[in-house]
Amino acid sequence: MMGMSRAGLAERWPLFVGAFLSVTLGVALVQSSLLLLISAATFDPPAGLSAAERMEFTDSTAAVVSMLGIVLGIATFLAGFIISSTFAFTVAQRRRDLALLRLVGAGRGQVRRLLLGEALLLGALGAAAGVPLGLVVMSAQTWMLRRMRFVPENFTGEWQDWILAVSFGTGIVLAVAGAMVAARRAARVRPLEALRETGDAARVMTVTRWLSGLIFFGGALALIIVAPHGGAAGGPAMAMNVPLPAAIAAAALSPLVVPLLGRLLPTGSGVAGVLARANLWDARRRSASVAAPLIVLIALVVGTAGAGASFTAAGIDQMRSQTHADLVVETTGPAGPAIAAVPGVASASTETSLPATFTTGHGEDAETETGTAVVVDPAAYAAAHSTGPLTALHGRTAAVGPGGDVPSHGTVKIQLPGLDLGEVPVVASVPAAMSGGDNALLPPGLVPAALLAKADTLSFVTLRPGTDQAAARAALAHLGTVSTTDEWLKADAKVRASTNDKIMLVIMGLGGLYALIGVINSIVIGAAARRREFAEARITGLTRRQVIRSALLESSAVTAAGILLGGVAAAGALLAALTSTAAVTGHGTLSIPWPLTLAICAVALLVTSATSLITSWSATRHAPITLLAARE
Amino acid sequence: MTRADAAVTLSGVSRVYGRGGAAVRAVDDVTVAFPRGGWTAVMGPSGSGKSTLLHCAAGLERVDSGQVLLGDTDLTRARDGELTALRRTRIGFVFQSFNLIGSLTAAQNVALPLRLAGRRPRGSEVRETLAAVGLADRARHRPRELSGGQQQRVAIARAMVTRPDVLFADEPTGALDSSAARVVLDLLRHMADAGQSIVMVSHDPVAAARADSVVFLRDGRVVDHLAGANAHEVADRLATWEAAR
Ligand SMILES: Nc1ncnc2c1ncn2[C@@H]1O[C@H](COP(=O)(O)OP(=O)(O)OP(=O)(O)O)[C@@H](O)[C@H]1O
Ligand SMILES: [Mg+2]
Numbered sequence: 001m002m003g004m005s006r007a008g009l010a011e012r013w014p015l016f017v018g019a020f021l022s023v024t025l026g027v028a029l030v031q032s033s034l035l036l037l038i039s040a041a042t043f044d045p046p047a048g049l050s051a052a053e054r055m056e057f058t059d060s061t062a063a064v065v066s067m068l069g070i071v072l073g074i075a076t077f078l079a080g081f082i083i084s085s086t087f088a089f090t091v092a093q094r095r096r097d098l099a100l101l102r103l104v105g106a107g108r109g110q111v112r113r114l115l116l117g118e119a120l121l122l123g124a125l126g127a128a129a130g131v132p133l134g135l136v137v138m139s140a141q142t143w144m145l146r147r148m149r150f151v152p153e154n155f156t157g158e159w160q161d162w163i164l165a166v167s168f169g170t171g172i173v174l175a176v177a178g179a180m181v182a183a184r185r186a187a188r189v190r191p192l193e194a195l196r197e198t199g200d201a202a203r204v205m206t207v208t209r210w211l212s213g214l215i216f217f218g219g220a221l222a223l224i225i226v227a228p229h230g231g232a233a234g235g236p237a238m239a240m241n242v243p244l245p246a247a248i249a250a251a252a253l254s255p256l257v258v259p260l261l262g263r264l265l266p267t268g269s270g271v272a273g274v275l276a277r278a279n280l281w282d283a284r285r286r287s288a289s290v291a292a293p294l295i296v297l298i299a300l301v302v303g304t305a306g307a308g309a310s311f312t313a314a315g316i317d318q319m320r321s322q323t324h325a326d327l328v329v330e331t332t333g334p335a336g337p338a339i340a341a342v343p344g345v346a347s348a349s350t351e352t353s354l355p356a357t358f359t360t361g362h363g364e365d366a367e368t369e370t371g372t373a374v375v376v377d378p379a380a381y382a383a384a385h386s387t388g389p390l391t392a393l394h395g396r397t398a399a400v401g402p403g404g405d406v407p408s409h410g411t412v413k414i415q416l417p418g419l420d421l422g423e424v425p426v427v428a429s430v431p432a433a434m435s436g437g438d439n440a441l442l443p444p445g446l447v448p449a450a451l452l453a454k455a456d457t458l459s460f461v462t463l464r465p466g467t468d469q470a471a472a473r474a475a476l477a478h479l480g481t482v483s484t485t486d487e488w489l490k491a492d493a494k495v496r497a498s499t500n501d502k503i504m505l506v507i508m509g510l511g512g513l514y515a516l517i518g519v520i521n522s523i524v525i526g527a528a529a530r531r532r533e534f535a536e537a538r539i540t541g542l543t544r545r546q547v548i549r550s551a552l553l554e555s556s557a558v559t560a561a562g563i564l565l566g567g568v569a570a571a572g573a574l575l576a577a578l579t580s581t582a583a584v585t586g587h588g589t590l591s592i593p594w595p596l597t598l599a600i601c602a603v604a605l606l607v608t609s610a611t612s613l614i615t616s617w618s619a620t621r622h623a624p625i626t627l628l629a630a631r632e
Numbered sequence: 633m634t635r636a637d638a639a640v641t642l643s644g645v646s647r648v649y650g651r652g653g654a655a656v657r658a659v660d661d662v663t664v665a666f667p668r669g670g671w672t673a674v675m676g677p678s679g680s681g682k683s684t685l686l687h688c689a690a691g692l693e694r695v696d697s698g699q700v701l702l703g704d705t706d707l708t709r710a711r712d713g714e715l716t717a718l719r720r721t722r723i724g725f726v727f728q729s730f731n732l733i734g735s736l737t738a739a740q741n742v743a744l745p746l747r748l749a750g751r752r753p754r755g756s757e758v759r760e761t762l763a764a765v766g767l768a769d770r771a772r773h774r775p776r777e778l779s780g781g782q783q784q785r786v787a788i789a790r791a792m793v794t795r796p797d798v799l800f801a802d803e804p805t806g807a808l809d810s811s812a813a814r815v816v817l818d819l820l821r822h823m824a825d826a827g828q829s830i831v832m833v834s835h836d837p838v839a840a841a842r843a844d845s846v847v848f849l850r851d852g853r854v855v856d857h858l859a860g861a862n863a864h865e866v867a868d869r870l871a872t873w874e875a876a877r
Binding site (some may be wrong): 012097100101102103104105106107108110190191192195 | 687692693694712713716717719720725731733735744745748749790794
């Protein structure tokens with residue numbers, strides 16, 4: 001049996017190379033993301049930091065860890081999706097071979113064992129190559145993280161011995177799981193039907209497909225419905241997760257849609273068009289397998305980036321509409337009295353930000369978060385940020401800041417650099433901001449002036465009507481950096497948008513590349529089984545050109561369908577973004593990253609066209625008769 | 633003929649494809665017995681249900697009603713595992729398009745059923761079977777390196793290596809020229825003379841005339857029998873039934 005398996009390996013090599021590659025790349029990506037996550041979570045602050053610097057370090061580490069958590073989540077999702085669908089596809093592509101085996105006496109168990117044995121072998125081999133490749137991927141990811149200043153220069157990903165078990169486990173489990181469903185099905189269908197591709201063997205929309213399609217559709221729908229009720233933090237988290245189940249649902253149900261698109265092929269495209277249309281219908285399984293990674297790619301990149309950009313834009317809009325001031329002064333240490341003394345200044349909200357840790361609960365249940373606390377003048381703050389009165393905020397109290405993460409009642413233990421404030425009652429809260437911000441507001445007098453003297457401070461200055469802004473600005477310039485509120489908001493928005501872009505690049509850069517390779521993979525696998533079909537077409541009288549043209553038309557139609565379905569899944573995320581920004585800020589914000597969307601569609605079209613051109617060209621290299629002579 | 637003399641017995645077998653208006657009665661209430669140790673040819677116009685009948689008789693196709701007995705074994709009630717076991721031991725099947733596995737050599741193709749049955753085939757066993765079909769010197773060739781007639785003989789060797797009770801062949805000479813066909817027919821004749829039960833579908837009167845008896849099928853029904861006829865007589869009878877359409 002194994003000898004046969006080896007012979008099979010030699011003959012159908014593109015299938016096996018494709019399956020192997022999907023495992024190698026998936027394992028490398030998961031391993032690298034996991035090692036980086038562990039390395040970041042256990043990264044020690046360099047020696048000789050001040051208390052404030054140490055808290056800031058912890059805060060930024062927490063942010064990097066949560067970002068790498070998402071990176072790992074997406075890597076695992078992609079690996080699971082692409083590996084299992086590739087293996088399922090390779091099994092489906094060999095249904096004829098398997099039917100022949102069954103006809104000469106192979107039992108169902110034997111077919112299943114053969115396929116699972118193959119998956120086990122390929123999973124293990126793929127993982128063996130994936131482990132060293134993972135180290136390469138890790139250095140690439142580390143370089144990217146360093147370059148974007150998410151981690152300090154001395155950060156490195158650390159190797160862990162146990163990762164070997166994880167990587168091999170990932171490769172083998174995903175490969176076997178992917179082959180399992182397809183192997184059961186391949187073993188179950190009647191051999192004669194499999195040989196002739198009729199009856200059960202020809203059914204594409206299997207029960208499993210319907211079920212997974214509908215279940216994940218339901219999951220995506222639930223996220224879309226619940227997202228607007230998730231608040232400033234939960235809404236984005238849910239909306240950004242919509243693309244995953246939506247993509248699975250779209251991929252599972254794609255055999256219903258892809259052939260329909262074939263009807264839209266221009267009817268003037270002659271015999272190649274007729275053939276392409278017929279193939280789209282007849283080879284729904286193959287079309288669906290090519291479209292699947294494409295759907296995931298588009299859904300993930302466009303959906304996540306679009307939702308991310310929408311939330312960033314909403315945060316910027318919200319900030320703009322809530323900030324009421326003429327000028328913004330950036331100083332080191334509170335400069336309230338000095339600013340108030342400048343002629344023409346009506347009022348100023350001076351806000352001094354300090355790193356802080358917040359602990360809630362006691363003993364076992366204690367939970368500590370790192371963030372920032374800001375010392376404010378409650379009345380001026382309320383006026384400058386239209387938050388509603390903060391009269392309760394005085395003495396030993398705190399209020400929940402726009403960044404949240406602090407309980408809105410009861411007490412919270414607050415620790416500032418070198419100062420333990422102990423249990424502080426939370427007496428008020430300001431509305432959560434879409435873009436985050438300080439976690440807690442502290443009244444003046446609670447924090448000693450010495451601690452504030454070196455802290456970054458923002459002052460939102462309102463001038464008296466009729467004041468000469470230029471003169472006031474010149475006077476304030478002696479105290480710190482002055483900008484108009486508009487300028488300041490614009491600069492702040494730019495920083496936020498670019499941070500968002502960088503995060504998206506880290507999260508999806510390599511994942512997107514993997515999905516794209518998955519697309520190439522499935523085209524190559526699909527073409528491997530088509531030599532005979534191409535040869536038959538040429539024997540019938542089609543020229544080699546016409547055959548290639550027809551393959552190209554077909555792949556363009558499949559790509560278009562993939563883009564369309566991926567777009568639908570991405571639209572789910574955008575819809576969730578729209579409704580949840582509306583729920584938080586009062587009006588829905590949608591920011592679609594058109595250049596990215598168009599670029600990714602163009603790349604997808606280019607890659608699929610090039611791949612099917614090359615594969616169909618190489619599959620038609622030999623005279624057709626040499627292929628048809630052997631009647632396998 | 634009593635049941636004990638029959639290698640395969642079909643009683644009231646029907647097979648319908650599709651449903652409602654599009655339903656095709658490919659095999660319609662057929663009762664027929666294929667004798668043990670004899671060679672029976674099944675003839676009929678294209679689309680008359682010959683292949684379907686053969687598939688049903690070999691347990692490859694589910695029947696909608698009726699019963700198929702292989703010796704005493706009821707194929708219609710057999711579960712998949714039992715049918716698989718039968719394919720390894722008691723049923724041999726040869727297709728018009730040889731259906732060899734392209735990546736395996738002739739010898740490996742022939743050894744396959746034995747391997748699948750969990751046996752480690754003796755080299756001599758495979759060699760003898762290949763020698764019996766006249767291909768002792770082609771054992772290491774792959775199907776694409778063999779002529780059509782040679783490929784079909786490998787397929788027959790593969791079907792025969794398990795020494796089946798019945799050899800089913802669906803137009804085994806359909807893809808061959810007349811001289812290659814004659815080699816295959818001589819081979820089958822030789823096997824039948826040695827006591828092998830053979831059921832063969834063919835539309836070629838020359839091929840059918842080599843069999844011991846001929847069954848004629850039209851529109852899924854058995855319409856005629858002939859025994860010991862020559863090619864002319866078979867051709868005349870076939871023409872009669874084709875003209876009656
Ligand atoms: N899987 C199928 N689904 C639907 N109809 C089928 C199927 N297989 C066969 N048929 C129909 O059943 C009838 C009998 O087919 P069958 O293949 O048995 O004919 P045949 O006598 O072998 O013809 P030929 O000499 O052309 O091989 C035909 O009308 C055919 O269209
Ligand atoms: Mg037939």
